[in-house]
Each structure stands twice: as C-alpha cells, then as structure tokens.
Amino acid sequence: MNRIVIPNPLSLIDIPVGGSARVVNILTIGANRRRLLDLGLVPGSIIEVIRRSPAGNPTAYLIKGTQIALRNEDARQILVDTN
Amino acid sequence: MIKTNSLPVHGQETTKNFVIALAGNPNVGKSTVFNRLTGLNQHTGNWPGKTVIKAEGAFSHRNRRYTLVDLPGTYSLHASSTDEQVARDFICFSRPDLTLIVCDATCLERNLNLVLQILEITDRVVLCVNLLDEAERKGIYVDTAMLSQQLGIPVVGTAARSGRGLTRLKDVLDDMVAGKIVTTPRQVVYDPELETSINELEERLTPYLPDWINSRWVALRILERDYSILDHITCTRLGSYPRQVVKEEVALCLT
Ligand SMILES: Nc1nc2c(ncn2[C@@H]2O[C@H](COP(=O)(O)OP(=O)(O)OP(=O)(O)O)[C@@H](O)[C@H]2O)c(=O)[nH]1
Ligand SMILES: [Mg+2]
Numbered sequence: 001m002n003r004i005v006i007p008n009p010l011s012l013i014d015i016p017v018g019g020s021a022r023v024v025n026i027l028t029i030g031a032n033r034r035r036l037l038d039l040g041l042v043p044g045s046i047i048e049v050i051r052r053s054p055a056g057n058p059t060a061y062l063i064k065g066t067q068i069a070l071r072n073e074d075a076r077q078i079l080v081d082t083n
Numbered sequence: 084m085i086k087t088n089s090l091p092v093h094g095q096e097t098t099k100n101f102v103i104a105l106a107g108n109p110n111v112g113k114s115t116v117f118n119r120l121t122g123l124n125q126h127t128g129n130w131p132g133k134t135v136i137k138a139e140g141a142f143s144h145r146n147r148r149y150t151l152v153d154l155p156g157t158y159s160l161h162a163s164s165t166d167e168q169v170a171r172d173f174i175c176f177s178r179p180d181l182t183l184i185v186c187d188a189t190c191l192e193r194n195l196n197l198v199l200q201i202l203e204i205t206d207r208v209v210l211c212v213n214l215l216d217e218a219e220r221k222g223i224y225v226d227t228a229m230l231s232q233q234l235g236i237p238v239v240g241t242a243a244r245s246g247r248g249l250t251r252l253k254d255v256l257d258d259m260v261a262g263k264i265v266t267t268p269r270q271v272v273y274d275p276e277l278e279t280s281i282n283e284l285e286e287r288l289t290p291y292l293p294d295w296i297n298s299r300w301v302a303l304r305i306l307e308r309d310y311s312i313l314d315h316i317t318c319t320r321l322g323s324y325p326r327q328v329v330k331e332e333v334a335l336c337l338t
Pocket of ligand 2 (some may be wrong): 113114115
C-alpha cells in the first residue's frame, strides 16, 4: 500500500529551552486564534524559549521583546520552523 | 461611572471636568504616569476581587480639570479576559474625552497592536512613548515625530519614573481637549472581501446606532461574532425593539 509521507511539522512545544523558532502558522481559529495573534504570535515572529515551569507547563517565551507564559496546549497549535 | 472630584481649580473657574482614559500593555508605566500626573500614590499590583476600574485621580493644568482613569494593562481589546473587557468598555462606552495610551519604547512593535485597535474605536487619542531612558540604555532611539506622522495622532516621549516629558505631555493633552490638534488616525485596511462585508454591515447598522459610536468598529466586532457590543448599545441607548432589528440585520449580513 502506498502511503503519503507528510513531514512532521514542528510546533512551538518541540523547541528546547534556549532555542528559538519562527512562527509559520497558528492552527486554532476564532477567539483563541485572535488571543494568540494579540500576544504577538503572528507568522514571521521569532520566538525564544526561555524556561519551562517545574511542572513542565506552562512555558515562558520571549515574544517581541516581552516574556509571555503559554500553556503547552496553546504552544502545540503554533507551527514553527527553525531555519 | 466616574466619581466627581473636588480638586481646587486655580484661576478661572471652569465647569467641565475632562475624563482621560489611561490604556496600554501591561507593565509599561501606566501607573507611574498616573501617579506623576495626579500626585496620587497608587499601588501597582492587581486589586483583589472584581475591581472594575483600577484607579482614578485628578489633576489640573492650564485652568482645566481632568480626571484620569488608570485602566488594566492589556495586549488587546478583544474582550477575551475581564481586563480586556474593562478596558474596552471604558474606552468605548464611557466615552472619555481622551484616551492616553502609554507604550514601552523598548518594544514598540508589540505595543502598536493595541494602539491600532484603539484607533479603530476613537480618534481622540494621544500616545505616550514611555521608558525612553531604558530604550536609550539599549541603544534604541524612537523618532516620535515620524511615529506621530505615521499614526496620525500626537506622540510624546517620556521617562515617567524621573518625570521627563510629563509637562510636555500635559500641554499636549490640553491642546487636544482645547481642539487645537486635529488627529487623522491610521486605519487598518483589511482584504477587499472583508472590507466589502464591513461596509455593507456598517451601512445597515448605522440607523440603529447612537451617533457617538464608531460604526465601522461595531461592524468589525459583529463580524467576529462578538455580540456583547450590541447588548451594550441597545440596552443603554435604544431599548429592546431596535436590538431585535439589529440582530436581524446582522443575521442577514452573515448569511
Ligand atoms: N526606567 C524606567 N522605569 C519606569 C518608567 N516608567 C515606569 N517604570 C517602572 O516600570 C515598572 C512598571 O511600572 P508601572 O507604572 O507599574 O506599570 P503599569 O503599566 O502600571 O503596569 P500594570 O498596571 O501592571 O500593567 C515600575 O517598576 C516602574 O518604576 C520609566 O520611564 N523609566
Ligand atoms: Mg498599573
């Protein structure tokens, strides 16, 4: 059987602490998408991963000059690339 | 909603008390500007419980009296949190004479999102680019004249902690309420399809809206399916019959 191989897209949650990535797309719609856009998560933005809380959630990111904590559920919706 | 204050007015007696809403992103120095202008000491943490407005204070300048209302810091006015709703409702429905936006000179780009959103609601806006000292320490210099030209509103640079720029700020606020400054706020233009819907909805809504509200902004919120605005307008200004009419008009536009 033929299978189409889709390269696994990276999401913000895959970026290790200390790393950075560029936003490509946001997978949610409606009010939640709006909220993430307003936090500065717009396509093209460079996001740095600052630290994870001891429990692993949320994670602090540097977004357009300000530290913002995002829940991992949100970070998973943000597609990024690292080139 | 605004308590009247009893600050002594020097010189000539003026009856009108001008209300200025103080808006901006979190932690940009709004309360510092507030304290500098009003001389009040206000603590900066969030107030416990359901505080509607964080603080208000009064000051006089050039024989005019002002009430300054310190709004919660927000990144947007989309009413997705209580803070955002409080800020939005105040700027839109309490109809302040002016909105003073404070922003952080070290990360202007982030701050301009809220600025553009406020400019969609009102043209009575002054922008205060604060933390100029921090910015200079980082080698960032803000061209306030260019920013003012680009945004179509007055822009004043400040370093509120040390008081730099605050006299100039008061002069500009006064020139605004005196009608000496005409603003031409930069408007976000959306893609053509959306613009068509906005215009169509705006035209249908206008007859039902009070004249002080920005009908384009109402149309935009309704296209986002934020009906909370309609409740405000129709409950406070028009009664329940037009509200039904407006909802029917909206339903027509959305199908
Ligand atoms: N260096 C410098 N620090 C400032 C300036 N303005 C405010 N600050 C400092 O920035 C911090 C935040 O100031 P606030 O006035 O509490 O900011 P805010 O916008 O009211 O914050 P929220 O109400 O939490 O959104 C405080 O430590 C202030 O002393 C400034 O112009 N220069
Ligand atoms: Mg404050």
